[in-house]
Amino acid sequence: MTPRTKEQNEDIRQQRLAQIRIAAADVFLNKGPLLEIRDVAAQAGLGYGTVYHYYSNKGDLLNDLLWDALVRAGGWLEAPTEVPSASASGEVRVGGQFGLAAAADTGNSAAADSISGNRETAAELGPVAAACVRLLQLWAGDHGLYLLYKLAGEGFASLPEARSTPLSAAFRKEVLAPFAVLLETGRAADGAAASGGTAAEPPYRLQRAEMLIAALVGCASISLRFNKLHEEARDIARFLKL
Incomplete structure (x- = not known):
């Protein structure tokens, strides 16, 4: 398998960030400041570790x-x-x-x-x-x-x-x-x-x-x-x- 280029990796990173932020906004509407990273991961359909990698x-x-x-x-x-x-x-x-x-x-x-x-x-x-x-x-x-x-x-x-x-x-x-x-x-x-x-x-x-x-x-x-x-x-x- 051909390794991804830096540009491809950056595109994936930006897409993942957008996905996480969209999910976080949806969760915040319902839970406000009580929002937790695990809630965002569940809303985004991502693993907790994946979201935590971007936002600790x-x-x-x-x-x-x-x-x-x-x-x-x-x-x-x-x-x-x-x-x-x-x-x-x-x-x-x-x-x-x-x-x-x-x-x-x-x-x-x-x-x-x-x-x-x-x-x-x-x-x-x-x-x-x-x-x-x-x-x-x-x-x-x-x-x-x-x-x-x-x-x-x-x-x-x-x-x-x-x-x-x-x-x-x-x-x-x-x-x-x-x-x-x-x-x-x-x-x-x-x-x-x-x-x-x-x-x-x-x-x-x-x-x-x-x-x-x-x-x-x-x-x-x-x-x-x-x-x-x-x-x-x-x-x-x-x-x-x-």
Whole structure:
């Protein structure tokens, strides 16, 4: 048997890390900080020793899971007409990498309908509501991303200060601040300013963004529990009167 190349070994390593993080996010949704490495191994369908080889403690695993999710956290703001969908292999992709045509090509009619329906939502609802629907639908297929937003609202208290502080700063800069700008421009587009509303000062913009994210997280937790978040995303947006 021909030995694997360094590139092949690295691909396998990255695939295994992704598999472990996905499993960890699923377990964390149910058990929170009580999560154990053996729980993650069982969820991932891997041996305890395999997971332990990559992560010897749950603190390192949670830290990497959240930073990895942060890399994906801005996609919903950058792709206003796309929503996540599953490829034939189950992989969740967003934006131009897996759009409406690609979904149809794989025979994934549910994914295609979802993307098409979200375009209708963007036209039907305002920019803020449409963006929030996208975010909720992303959470439905990416539990690591949901955990990032959830734990950000808690100040990443599950992590020691040396890890929570830089993660909080990065989330504030890369996610919260752009979302706050979206809220302000969305209000203006909806005519809030013309009806007597005034633009909020930057600190209050961030506070509004934090409050809305907290509301979305709370509503999403119920739908996630019953695996219905994707289909109930629009109802949540209407319930919050976005």
